[in-house]
Amino acid sequence: MAFGQSKNRRHQDAAQKKEAMKGAVRTHGPGVAKAILLTGLTCALVWGSIELRRWALTSPFFLLKETSFSGLQRAGAGELLKLSGLTVGQNLWSLDVGALERAMDTHPWVRQVKVRRHFPSSVSVEVTEHVPAALAVLSDLYLLDDQGEPFKRLQPGDGLDLVLITGVEREAYLTDETRTRERLREALAVLEAHAATQPGKRDRLSEVRIGAGGMVLVLADGTEVLLGQGDTDAKLKKLARVREELKTRGLSAEVIHLENRARPGWVAVKLSSPVSERTGASSR
Secondary structure: OHHHHHHHHHHHHHHHHHHHHHHHHHHHOHHHHHHHHHHHHHHHHHHHHHHHHHHHHHOHHHEOOEEEEEOOOOOOHHHHHHHHOOOOOOEHHHOOHHHHHHHHOOOOOEEEEEEEEEOOOEEEEEEEEOOEEEEEEEOEEEEEEOOOOEEEEOOHHHOOOOOEEEOOOHHHHHHOHHHHHHHHHHHHHHHHHHHHHOOOHHHOEEEEEEEOOEEEEEEOOOOEEEEEOOOHHHHHHHHHHHHHHHHHHOOOEEEEEOOOOOOOOEEEEEEOOOOOOEEEEEOO
C-alpha cells in the first residue's frame, strides 16, 4: 500500500512538471520554444564541426602531393624543404604556415618567404632572395645586400666579384647596427652613382673606403680618389673629366683630391709619372 502511494506521488509530480512546462510556454510565448530549438541546433553544429575537423585532418584527400617554388636563384628547393621539414604526405590542414616560413627564412640567401596552401593537395613557396651588392670587410668578408645588410659570410663557392667596402669595424656594427648600416648604405649609394658616371672598365671601382673625412674610392688601376663629403654626383662628373684629360696626356694618377671644401672647383692630382705631383689644376 505504501509502495502504491509512492508510485502515485511520482505520477503526480511528473504531471505537475509537464503542466508547468506548458504554462511556461503559454506565458512566455514562442521565445522559450525558439530557445530550445536553437540550443538543439547549436549542439548539432558543434558536433558536426568536430566531426568535420576530424575528417579533414585524417582524409587522404588533403595529403600534400606537390610543393612548388618561385624566386630561387642561390637557395635550393631541397635545402628549404630540409629546413622546414615539409614532406609529401603531410596533411594540409595541419600545416603551421608561420612555422614553415620562419624555418625557411633561416637560409642565408633568403630575405623573405611566403608559404601558401592550395587545397586540396599542394603548397607554393614564394622566395625573395638577398641581392649581393658589395663585400663588406667586418673582420671576415660578408656579402652585403642592396639594403646595407651583411647577410652571410663569403664562401669560396659563391663565385662573386664585387667591390669591397672597408673602414667599418665589426665591433661598431655590433654596438650600433643602425648607424653602421646607414654608413654602409651611403657607401653603396656612392658605388651606384660611380657606376652610372664611370661606365668604362678602366674606371671600375675596386674599393669604397669609409673614413672620418668622407669616402675614398680606389679604382681598379690603383688610383685613390678622395671624395670627401657631399656633392657626390658633381664630384664624380668632375672625376670623369679629370681621368679623361689624364688619359689624353698619357699620364696616370696615384691620388686625385676632390675633397677641397674651401675651393670645391679645384682638383689636386698626385701623378704616378716622373712629375710626381701637380696641384691646383682647375677642373674643366
